Amino acid sequence: MQFLSDNAAPVHPAVWSAMLAADAADSPYDGDALSRELDAAFSNLFGCECSALWVATGTAANCIALAAMVPPHGGVVCHREAHIEMDEGGAPGFYMHGAKLMLAEGQSAKLTPETLAAVIDPIRDDVHQVQPHAVSITQASEYGCVYRSAELAAIAAFAEGRGLGLHMDGARFANAVAHLGCSPAEACAGVDALTFGFVKNGGLGAEAIVFFKPSLVDVVRYRRKRAGHLQSKGRFLAAQILAMLKDDLWLENGRAANAAAGEIAAAAADRLLHPVEANEIFLTTTAPERAALREQGFSFYDWGDDAARLVTAWNADAGHVSALAKAIRAL
Amino acid sequence: MQFLSDNAAPVHPAVWSAMLAADAADSPYDGDALSRELDAAFSNLFGCECSALWVATGTAANCIALAAMVPPHGGVVCHREAHIEMDEGGAPGFYMHGAKLMLAEGQSAKLTPETLAAVIDPIRDDVHQVQPHAVSITQASEYGCVYRSAELAAIAAFAEGRGLGLHMDGARFANAVAHLGCSPAEACAGVDALTFGFVKNGGLGAEAIVFFKPSLVDVVRYRRKRAGHLQSKGRFLAAQILAMLKDDLWLENGRAANAAAGEIAAAAADRLLHPVEANEIFLTTTAPERAALREQGFSFYDWGDDAARLVTAWNADAGHVSALAKAIRAL
């Protein structure tokens, strides 16, 4: 009973079908018919003109987007526990040619104008100090928490007021939208570039970088190629994304994962380190408790010495979820 | 009737099957059972201990390998028309942090010790000039020509004598081995790192970087992640590669493409710009001749004003190939 990661879940059948349907030869790279549909598909989804490019991984999507917004001598403010800081093996430094991540605080890995200002205000406006050029936030956050519309608006206003670009790591954007019950546009209002994640949500190997500021995309096309991320059979990446967008499969999958997480959270209300608003549950547990759960067949990661991280996916098994909820209650 | 590129051909059914069979969740990234088989599979194929990593594209494979062999202040000697120089959008400069490509001459995009020496010998051994650290050759070359065993041995001896690493871009390694009729080990003897291509040969989105010098691989693991090329569902890349290695499907596909190219070449013996030793045919043609071929339904690229490039793939249609051969004869 797998609660290790949504990263490793199976691929959704509709995604497989779309890939198989794309088998016939078409133009290589992103000249194929499917890749050429992406701009329209995302413009339609978000209700505004936007450009979208596929890449294979969230790390590539985040870093290619950031590199289009930040010069090598600049910086990006992000949360101290942001994925780009903690889990991307230094990819931001590589893609941005040495630009700096500037680390801010915030409850449940969410930034606020106040925590941003606490990082930015002390920076002297001179050449001896790296100047911030962008803010990066994660929706849902690394602790499975979601920015509300007002929180997002406050950050976007702050960024705009300081002349900073705004990037959103939406590796779990589907989970965030599912939780908020709002439109996708509302869940990323004010953002210049969004990493729209599919791999954790039933995809195989395709994420979209969505640009709401179209001027960024031309440079990004060169940067994607230069990073070896322009796959020659790109039609298979486009096919995955289009299959996920069709009939809002992405949202349905996000809801399914959230529902499973919610059921587990309900069984562990007094143990939660963070509100469960997406598909991750951080649970205060002792080592013996975790051993007990593992003995019953549940797989998950330790989170330090006193907690566990459990993740649900689009294909959460109802029986496994109930069993886990029950097991937690019984601890 | 498609002779544009092997890059865009369909995926081989055995590759699809292997991918579908890998659907069940496994450890993410390269911790899954299939990825862990790669070292053994390639060691077996090459008859020596080697390490192999998957990445999605040939550009990434080439550049990650080169970056492990060349410091930022160094250089790589390659052919003036090498793919890394002409068609990778500056990826070598990105991955190697500004290291330099040093361009050498050579018939049909093949290097020789003499053409290498012509680049290297004039370089003063001082800090004002970039020093070469590696040589990169392409097997089969960008003009579809193949290094013989003796040619390869001469280059390897030269590289070793000068203290240079040796990298092989094997985007069409299968076609080279098929042409040579030798073992895979013979076709890359003396090489430190090989980009073993599958995408042009029936794969979907997976190439292998094979290291014959195991000390390189540890750094490369970090570099792959740092470039956003460590896919979380890496089992699907490993599955593709293992399916291609199984029963030498890679070689069978290479032979099929070569055979088709050979049939076309036989029909055009007096028009060939380069010997046809792999799956590419460069054909002297006038513009009206090319128009005539296109009118008959054949797709291909112009190669300058006076030639055409035709590429065959693993799935070459016998009828299309015969038709093309006939049409060329009739010009």
Add this chain to the structure above:
Amino acid sequence: MQFLSDNAAPVHPAVWSAMLAADAADSPYDGDALSRELDAAFSNLFGCECSALWVATGTAANCIALAAMVPPHGGVVCHREAHIEMDEGGAPGFYMHGAKLMLAEGQSAKLTPETLAAVIDPIRDDVHQVQPHAVSITQASEYGCVYRSAELAAIAAFAEGRGLGLHMDGARFANAVAHLGCSPAEACAGVDALTFGFVKNGGLGAEAIVFFKPSLVDVVRYRRKRAGHLQSKGRFLAAQILAMLKDDLWLENGRAANAAAGEIAAAAADRLLHPVEANEIFLTTTAPERAALREQGFSFYDWGDDAARLVTAWNADAGHVSALAKAIRAL
């Protein structure tokens, strides 16, 4: 009455004399007679074989040294308030090609094995997290405090135990040695590469990078040129350094600056934010107090809202220093 910075002080007469004496043409770059004396001069000073290169600035010295010790995918642990983090405009990211500064705590900008471990221990040994490759410490620290022999030995042992290189930013190394009263070798025991500062201590535009691990220096020669730091009239940089080493002028100048700082500190014992062990004094003061001092003709920087930073230099004027001490007492 200038207490703003040692960075802007005049050049020592002996340095001027040495530069003027070096005017006659000699080999360009570092082929001149003076540059070729540096290895011997520093080997003699430190009592062990070492290699030394000049560069114009401390930022260049620090970053070129670090880049020789840390690969682009690695990291350097330094203090949160280290000069390389706070005041070098992102130069470490540039020179190390995106490698990461990992920020540790510590009293008065000094690191300890414990604060280093607090940063390093949580780093998982996998490719998703940047791995540390070196430690950088500052002697004297950014708050004018000095590592004792035992403190240094503990850090060196920690670094060696973890397989990390050890770099010392010695922009104020002279002040540290003057305070410690030990040999220069003792003040940097265990260090692999030392930035030996002269510009803040009576030089014009020359610092030395001293390598105690000679294998680093060959790469560094290329890196210095590649950074545009190999000056063609390098003899004038060598001349400065040799003049400073002659008869321990560097130490004499350090002592003079320290003595001046000590006199001021003695007048302000209850106001000191940090022990005064070098030539910097951080003084708790109200805004009106600082205004009063400025009205009496003293120049210095504010240090936040509640403190001032005062810096003495090799040429500290005895009258100015006494006047300042008196003025502080009178506050």
Add this chain to the structure above:
Amino acid sequence: MQFLSDNAAPVHPAVWSAMLAADAADSPYDGDALSRELDAAFSNLFGCECSALWVATGTAANCIALAAMVPPHGGVVCHREAHIEMDEGGAPGFYMHGAKLMLAEGQSAKLTPETLAAVIDPIRDDVHQVQPHAVSITQASEYGCVYRSAELAAIAAFAEGRGLGLHMDGARFANAVAHLGCSPAEACAGVDALTFGFVKNGGLGAEAIVFFKPSLVDVVRYRRKRAGHLQSKGRFLAAQILAMLKDDLWLENGRAANAAAGEIAAAAADRLLHPVEANEIFLTTTAPERAALREQGFSFYDWGDDAARLVTAWNADAGHVSALAKAIRAL
């Protein structure tokens, strides 16, 4: 009798005087009174508003300027024998984060619209090929030849027509202006950024980067610091430059060097590999001839097997020059 390099000549007495006069403490970095005069001094010299920054070396000046004009994924077209390609140790790749030098032909290391077009026209306008963003020319060229006004205008028009920035490496700009007898503005008309060299012309360690497109300079200030080229006692670099500009000392020095070269060239008219228009003479000579000259006390570099390179400087000794001219005639 030194004809090796202008790079190693003594410093002009007026430069020494200006440096000594700048000894008193002033604001550090480029906040001092002298550094703040540079914009006006160059605006006055060129008769238009421009911004100027000092750096210590020509390599730094060239590469910092180019990095402001070319993104990491772009390219710069320069001559195959340009200093940035041949003699800067890969600095362009470092400063431009991997951008590419694209090598063009041209008599005596001078480019023309035709040789530029020969490089640029074949580049496909797609992401697989690096796109040019700037042109860099050298005035006087690496073979001591000078762009006439009409030649320069043709290149500037070409660059503008293709949307390319135009950089001039003016390491020997003084020699070029001296030869042309025109205004400094005419000798670099159409250029966006000029490296104005002083070190080869009587300076100690200061070159100016002059920006005729002021929007570039803000980024460059950050880039200079980030490269460790913002010296804390920058007043001594500004002093050098201002001393050279005063009463056109730079031009007088350039004329002196040119006159000496002219005298030598006149003695060797039938041996010249290139017209002598600046202070470099490339002389066809046999090895025994070169040995004979050296035996008479003349120092110079071989230029391949069949030639010598002789360089004169601002301080050329009339007796040495006459003696060399005579010796060459006597060969």
